Amino acid sequence: MSSESKVREDIVRLSRSLYERGFSVGSAGNISAAVDDGILMTPTNSCLGFLDPAQISKISRGGRHVSGDKPSKEIFLHSAFYETRPETGAVVHLHSTFATALSCLDDTNPDDCIPPLTPYVVMRVGQVKLIPYIRPGDEKAGHLIRELGGRYAAVLLENHGPVVTGRDICSAVYAAEELEETAKLLVLLRGAPARFLSDANVAELKAVFAAY
Ligand SMILES: O=C(O)[C@@H](O)C(=O)COP(=O)(O)O
Numbered sequence: 493m494s495s496e497s498k499v500r501e502d503i504v505r506l507s508r509s510l511y512e513r514g515f516s517v518g519s520a521g522n523i524s525a526a527v528d529d530g531i532l533m534t535p536t537n538s539c540l541g542f543l544d545p546a547q548i549s550k551i552s553r554g555g556r557h558v559s560g561d562k563p564s565k566e567i568f569l570h571s572a573f574y575e576t577r578p579e580t581g582a583v584v585h586l587h588s589t590f591a592t593a594l595s596c597l598d599d600t601n602p603d604d605c606i607p608p609l610t611p612y613v614v615m616r617v618g619q620v621k622l623i624p625y626i627r628p629g630d631e632k633a634g635h636l637i638r639e640l641g642g643r644y645a646a647v648l649l650e651n652h653g654p655v656v657t658g659r660d661i662c663s664a665v666y667a668a669e670e671l672e673e674t675a676k677l678l679v680l681l682r683g684a685p686a687r688f689l690s691d692a693n694v695a696e697l698k699a700v701f702a703a704y
C-alpha cells in the first residue's frame with residue numbers, strides 16, 4: 493500500500509472509530525492529514541462514520557482542490573495549521589460535547605481553556621487557546637490561526653468546538669480524545685475545589701515529554 497493509500501485508510505478507520513464512540517455525530521467535524529504532495533481532507537457534509545477512501549478530497553498545499561469530493565468548508569482553518577506549524581501531520585475538528593460545552597461557557601479562560609488537571613493532557617495537548625466566534629467555513633478562521641504564530645497545537649473555536657493537531661493522524665486523534673475527556677472532567681468538577689497541576693509540574697512535564 494502506498495503511503496497515500498495508507499493515510500486514506502487511516503482517516504477512514506480513525507474517523508469511524510470517533511463516530512462510533514460518539515466523539516462526532518451526523519456530519520459534524522472534519523479531519524485532514526498531510527501527504528507528500530498535498531493534504532487529504534474529509535469531504536464537506538460527510539459523516540465521519542461512513543467515509544469512502546476514494547472520495548476523500550485532496551488539496552494542494554496552496555489550498556487548490558485537486559481530486560475527490562468537495563473538501564470540508566474548514567479548509568482555511570486546517571491549512572493555517574499546516575502553514576504555521578510545519579511539523580503538523582494531521583488536524584482534527586470535532587463538535588465533541590464537553591469541549592464544545594467549554595467553548596460556550598462565559599468563564600472559560602481564553603488563554604488556557606483546558607487548565608492542567610492531569611499530566612496526560614499537558615503531554616498530549618498542551619495549552620489551548622480560545623478563538624473568538626467566527627462563522628463555520630469563514631476564511632477569517634485561517635487569519636486568526638495564523639496570528640497565533642504556530643504556538644498552539646490545539647484551540648477551541650468559541651461556541652463551536654475543538655481543533656487539535658498532531659504529528660500524524662493517530663497522534664492528532666488521540667490528542668482530540670484526551671482534550672474531550674479532560675473537558676468532561678472540568679465540567680464534572682465545576683464548583684468543586686479541584687486541585688490543578690502547578691506551574692512547576694507543567695514545566696517538568698514539558699521538559700521530560702518534549703511536545704510536538
Ligand atoms: O461546524 C461546521 O459547520 C463545520 O466546522 C463542520 O464541523 C462540518 O463542516 P464540513 O466539514 O464542511 O462538513
Ligand SMILES: [Zn+2]
Nearest residue numbers: 521587628653
Ligand atoms: Zn464544526
